[in-house]
Amino acid sequence: GQSLEQPSEVTAVEGAIVQINCTYQTSGFYGLSWYQQHDGGAPTFLSYNGLDGLEETGRFSSFLSRSDSYGYLLLQELQMKDSASYFCAVRVANNDMRFGAGTRLTVKP
Amino acid sequence: GAVVSQHPSRVICKSGTSVKIECRSLDFQATTMFWYRQFPKQSLMLMATSNEGSKATYEQGVEKDKFLINHASLTLSTLTVTSAHPEDSSFYICSANANYGYTFGSGTRLTVV
Numbered sequence: 001g002q003s004l005e006q007p008s009e010v011t012a013v014e015g016a017i018v019q020i021n022c023t024y025q026t027s028g029f030y031g032l033s034w035y036q037q038h039d040g041g042a043p044t045f046l047s048y049n050g051l052d053g054l055e056e057t058g059r060f061s062s063f064l065s066r067s068d069s070y071g072y073l074l075l076q077e078l079q080m081k082d083s084a085s086y087f088c089a090v091r092v093a094n095n096d097m098r099f100g101a102g103t104r105l106t107v108k109p
Numbered sequence: 110g111a112v113v114s115q116h117p118s119r120v121i122c123k124s125g126t127s128v129k130i131e132c133r134s135l136d137f138q139a140t141t142m143f144w145y146r147q148f149p150k151q152s153l154m155l156m157a158t159s160n161e162g163s164k165a166t167y168e169q170g171v172e173k174d175k176f177l178i179n180h181a182s183l184t185l186s187t188l189t190v191t192s193a194h195p196e197d198s199s200f201y202i203c204s205a206n207a208n209y210g211y212t213f214g215s216g217t218r219l220t221v222v
Contacts, residue, residue, distance in 0.1 A: 033211070042115075042202055042213040043153065087152060089211075097143070097211055101152045 002026045004100035006088055011106045012078055020073045020103045022088030030091040032064050032071045037102070038084045046073070046086075075105070083107045111137050113205055115214025122193055122221055130188045130217045132203035138183035139205035144176075147200040147216075159186040193221045 004024045012018040022032065031050040035043035047055055049064035049071060061074040075082055085102040092098055112135040122128050132142055140161045145153040157178055158166040165178035177189040190197055198221045203214040 040218075042216045044213070045211065096155075096158075098155070099153045104150075 002090070002092060002098045004088055004090060004098060006086075006100040006103050008101065009104045009106070011108065013108050014078055014080060016078050017074065017076045018078060018105065020075075020086050020088075020105070022071050022073075022100055024069050024071075024088070024090050024100075026090050026092045026098065028092040028096075029066065029069075030093070032062070033089045033091070033097070034060075034062055034073045035087045035089060035099075036084050037087065043087060078107050080107050080109065111205070111212045113139075113142075113203060113212050113214040115203055115217060117217055118215060119218045120220070122219070124194055124221055125192055127189055127191045128193055128219060130190075130201055130203075130219075132186050132188075132205075132214045134184045134205050137205075139186070140183060141206060142180060142186040143204045143211070144178065144186075144188050145202045145204065147202060153202065156188075159188075161186075190219065193219070195221045197221050 006022045033048045034046040036046050037043040047062040049055055049062050054063045059076045064071040083106050085104050087102045088100045089097050114133045114135055116131050120128055142159040144156045146156050147153050155168050156171045159178045159180040161180045161183050167173045175191055180186040200216050200218055202216040204211040
């Protein structure tokens with residue numbers, strides 16, 4: 001089967017840095033993606049890692065270690081608007097994406 | 110960028126009726142679209158994979174006769190919830206593969222009363 005593990009909740013204060021981890025066990029692996037979803041909205045794509053290492057996009061960075069079946073999303077300079085759910089997702093086949101349960105991030109003033 | 114338009118955004122229907130949800134890829138051709146269901150505070154659960162010109166592939170436990178999927182063109186896929194019941198109330202989202210990331214529709218909040 002497929003399993004993706006990520007923390008259910010994370011709380012941090014404005015301006016801080018937070019790291020959301022994701023470990024996976026899947027039948028195939030074609031890359032790890034991260035999505036942000038605000039309450040009542042649709043998920044929006046944040047980042048993708050196909051190879052090991054760090055990808056940086058503004059305040060957000062994502063890391064992947066395929067040998068450890070592990071990745072993380074790093075959010076810097078947190079803002080109130082970053083309060084949302086964050087999902088890691090593994091592309092297990094050409095047209096098959098599986099999502100983790102999501103991490104609810106709460107940013108406090 | 111790649112955009113998927115989903116309609117309606119919200120629908121309230123009576124138990125026993127059918128509801129159709131449409132997803133259109135606006136600036137690209139989507140040979141494959143994915144339909145997800147999301148219950149409150151839970152993750153996205155893949156229901157089915159919609160393939161243009163062929164039958165959809167349903168995930169285990171998803172009733173194909175209840176959730177009818179049609180993908181008649183490269184830009185349009187529809188999901189029809191037939192004989193809806195209150196337990197079908199959920200957030201339904203479509204997506205299509207756009208390069209490295211999946212582009213999602215805006216979602217449809219279905220409430221069956």
